[in-house]
Amino acid sequence: MAEVTLKDVRKIYPGGVEAVKGITFDVPDGHFCVLVGPSGCGKSTLLRMIAGVETISSGEIRIGERVVNDIEPSERDIAMVFQNYALYPHMRVYDNMAYGLRNRKMDKAEIDRRVRDAARILEIEPLLDRKPRALSGGQRQRVAMGRAIVRSPKAFLFDEPLSNLDAKLRVSMRVEIRKLQKTFGTTSVYVTHDQLEAMTLADMLVVMNAGRVEQIGAPLAVYEKPATTFVATFIGAPAMNLLTMSGAEPALLLGNGSIPSEGAIIGIRPEDLALAPPGAPADGGIALPLTVVAVERVGPESFVYGTLDRGDSIIVRLPGTHAPAPGERAVAVASRAKLHVFSADGGRRL
Amino acid sequence: MEKRAIFSHRLLPYALLVPQLVITLVFFYWPASQAVWQSFLLQDAFGLSTSFIWFDNYRELFSQPDYYRTIGTTLVFSGSVAILSLSIALLLATQADKQLKGAGVYRTLLIWPYAVAPAVAGVLWAFMFQPSLGIVARGLRDYLGIDWNPLLDGNQAMILVVLAATWKQISYNFLFFLAGLQAIPRSVTEAAAIDGARPLRRFWTITFPLLSPTTFFLIVVNIVYAFFDTLGLIDTMTGGGPAKATETLVYKVYADGRLGGDLGGSAAQSVMLMIIVIALTAIQFRYVEKKVTY
Ligand SMILES: Nc1ncnc2c1ncn2[C@@H]1O[C@H](COP(=O)(O)OP(=O)(O)OP(=O)(O)O)[C@@H](O)[C@H]1O
Ligand SMILES: [Mg+2]
Numbered sequence: 001m002a003e004v005t006l007k008d009v010r011k012i013y014p015g016g017v018e019a020v021k022g023i024t025f026d027v028p029d030g031h032f033c034v035l036v037g038p039s040g041c042g043k044s045t046l047l048r049m050i051a052g053v054e055t056i057s058s059g060e061i062r063i064g065e066r067v068v069n070d071i072e073p074s075e076r077d078i079a080m081v082f083q084n085y086a087l088y089p090h091m092r093v094y095d096n097m098a099y100g101l102r103n104r105k106m107d108k109a110e111i112d113r114r115v116r117d118a119a120r121i122l123e124i125e126p127l128l129d130r131k132p133r134a135l136s137g138g139q140r141q142r143v144a145m146g147r148a149i150v151r152s153p154k155a156f157l158f159d160e161p162l163s164n165l166d167a168k169l170r171v172s173m174r175v176e177i178r179k180l181q182k183t184f185g186t187t188s189v190y191v192t193h194d195q196l197e198a199m200t201l202a203d204m205l206v207v208m209n210a211g212r213v214e215q216i217g218a219p220l221a222v223y224e225k226p227a228t229t230f231v232a233t234f235i236g237a238p239a240m241n242l243l244t245m246s247g248a249e250p251a252l253l254l255g256n257g258s259i260p261s262e263g264a265i266i267g268i269r270p271e272d273l274a275l276a277p278p279g280a281p282a283d284g285g286i287a288l289p290l291t292v293v294a295v296e297r298v299g300p301e302s303f304v305y306g307t308l309d310r311g312d313s314i315i316v317r318l319p320g321t322h323a324p325a326p327g328e329r330a331v332a333v334a335s336r337a338k339l340h341v342f343s344a345d346g347g348r349r350l
Numbered sequence: 351m352e353k354r355a356i357f358s359h360r361l362l363p364y365a366l367l368v369p370q371l372v373i374t375l376v377f378f379y380w381p382a383s384q385a386v387w388q389s390f391l392l393q394d395a396f397g398l399s400t401s402f403i404w405f406d407n408y409r410e411l412f413s414q415p416d417y418y419r420t421i422g423t424t425l426v427f428s429g430s431v432a433i434l435s436l437s438i439a440l441l442l443a444t445q446a447d448k449q450l451k452g453a454g455v456y457r458t459l460l461i462w463p464y465a466v467a468p469a470v471a472g473v474l475w476a477f478m479f480q481p482s483l484g485i486v487a488r489g490l491r492d493y494l495g496i497d498w499n500p501l502l503d504g505n506q507a508m509i510l511v512v513l514a515a516t517w518k519q520i521s522y523n524f525l526f527f528l529a530g531l532q533a534i535p536r537s538v539t540e541a542a543a544i545d546g547a548r549p550l551r552r553f554w555t556i557t558f559p560l561l562s563p564t565t566f567f568l569i570v571v572n573i574v575y576a577f578f579d580t581l582g583l584i585d586t587m588t589g590g591g592p593a594k595a596t597e598t599l600v601y602k603v604y605a606d607g608r609l610g611g612d613l614g615g616s617a618a619q620s621v622m623l624m625i626i627v628i629a630l631t632a633i634q635f636r637y638v639e640k641k642v643t644y
Contacts, residue, residue, distance in 0.1 A: 053540040073543040080544050086537035090559045099555070100545035147545070 002064030002154040003029045004050065004187055009059035011045050019045040021211035022059070027204060030185045032178070034219075036198035037208035038234070043191040044159055046208075050189060051080050051157050063154055074103070079148035080157040083164065085140045087132040093119075093143050094128040100151045118146045121180070138169045145177070149184065156181065156188040162197065174200060195235050199223070207231050229346030232267045238303060240267045240340070241314045260343070264350060267340035270317035275304065278329040285335040290314060292328050297321045306332070382624060388617035407618040416594070417602075417619075424598040427512060428576035435516040436568055439523030440561075444553070446524075447531040457528070464521040468579065472586030475514040500588065504595025507588045511596050514587060515580045523568050530564035531557065570634040574627065599623055 004027040011020040019042040027033040035043045048054035050061055052073030061068050068076050079100070088096050094115055101111045119125045122142045132140060141161065148156055161177070162170045178201055181188050192198055198205055199219045207214045207222065207230075214234075215227040226232035226240070233239040246263040280287060290306035293313070302323040304316040316332055324330050341350040392403045411417055446456055463471070478486045481499045490498040500507040534557060542556045558565075581600050584590060590597035590605055597605065600623060607616025 051540075051544055053543060072548070073540070074546045074548055076544075077546075078544065080541065082537045082541060084535065084537055086535065086541040088538060088542070088556060099542070099547070103546035103551065147541075151545075 005062040007060040010057045012057045031203045032188045033204045034190045034198045034202035035206045041208045042211045078155045079153040081144045081161045083160045085144040097146045114150045118150045122146050158190040238315050263344045265342040270315040272338035273316040273332045276331045280331045288332045295323045385617045385620045407614040420602045430512045431515045431576040432572040435519040439520045443527035461521045468582035472583040476587040530561045534560050
């Protein structure tokens, strides 16, 4: 067990793509850190640098006390679960799990004990004699997890380990990964582009965009106070509504003296909005008249898509199935406390 | 997955097979049956009379100590060529697989020897190693003090043909090994690295076993190559000598039949060779289907 520290880490691929542009953060011992961001933002690159299978162009990575920049992956004492599982196709499940222990010249009885323990925890004991090709996707996933936990490494690294599973299995494995990590208390770095996975697994969320960190924090803190419009729209589904306001408009609306004169972007989460009949008063909050365009009823909640009279489109999330019909007029209302205000370029929270 | 083509006309599949069948019939079955027939015949030295003698040619063949010596020579030659060309090709392929930059040039250069006709390669090598004129031969004598003369020393002659035959076969093996290496998912070797395996151990426990279908295929191909395709090379370099030290089975067929005029005996040897090829191919099919999968 160890903390994982990144200091101004950069990666420039041969050919000039700068995939990671100076990232600094610190995963405290035993914490579960989730790197989340859109496709191509450099998450895997960063994880692979921590694992040692990708070189570090500049900056410093530490695992525990040790700077690992120039240390071979085999010497870093970490375990990684790959998206495609990367099981050894020619070895039985047992040997897949024992491989890392044999490389460390552990004695046979101890290897056997550890492999069987891990197999019991992951409920894959009946599969120990099979080759990977005779396993289902979910079972392979479990073997890959088993291969990681038998070694009791300093850190677990996960690169989208659940993305090849069906929706139901994904949820149950998610819960299981979280449980295992808590049991072993091993520092973990987990890469995903699924924000639900990110929110439910993380102690510490790192939101990345285009090779940079946008925000670091506890999942709920990030949800409640997104630092930029990128984070605001990336975390939460459906995404936060953003209304660009020019000149004195936001100050008039919000009565907030700190709003710069060049304007601002106001964000309102769909779940913070309610619908009132046309002509309803603002009541100390804001009231946005709109025309309903479409309604999606998904059971416990409904999404109302509308066009504001000022021109923007907006999504309102209502509990239950009661919602106006398309074409009807309504007013979207929200209390001032629920508004997020960002600078006009979206890069800063005000 | 089963692949199935649908033909609209019932005769079309047969029509498409005809060219292949004709070629096989004309260039394989016909000469093969001729050889089998010939091996039961005895012809006098002038080709004037021919008599049917059943298995006498075979009996004669297996009573010659020479034939067993040739079998031994062939085994030594083929074994050395297969082992050398496979290991060198594998070494080069692993390096090329690591180093992607410039791999194109490297690969092209490595493939050239394969395009050189065996007889031409033989002449080249024979010339380079010619005791009095050859540049390599002189280097060996002047700098290493080796008394190099493959024209007199049977072991040296054997080394020479083995080297030349190996050189020609490396490119072929290299291509297959490189393709095999590139088919191994990178994440599997990365997982092994993270699992604490250093490069050499990774090679022997992950890469090499995953290459085994390729390796097995190449072993068979290389043995067949060394058995049969080296005739031109041996003929131009040593002519089977000195004192038959480099006479392989296929060269003996040629020497006895073509040069010695013993058509019946030569045909019997050809039939033996055919049986060997059929056996090798059968082994290959069996293994490829069963054992060497993972
Ligand atoms: N080997 C490579 N050589 C050059 N560029 C690369 C290489 N690997 C990745 N990149 C580039 O680096 C950037 C980041 O890639 P990376 O795989 O880290 O993205 P990611 O965040 O993991 O995306 P995804 O969610 O799709 O997996 C991309 O623009 C990608 O094209
Ligand atoms: Mg990725």
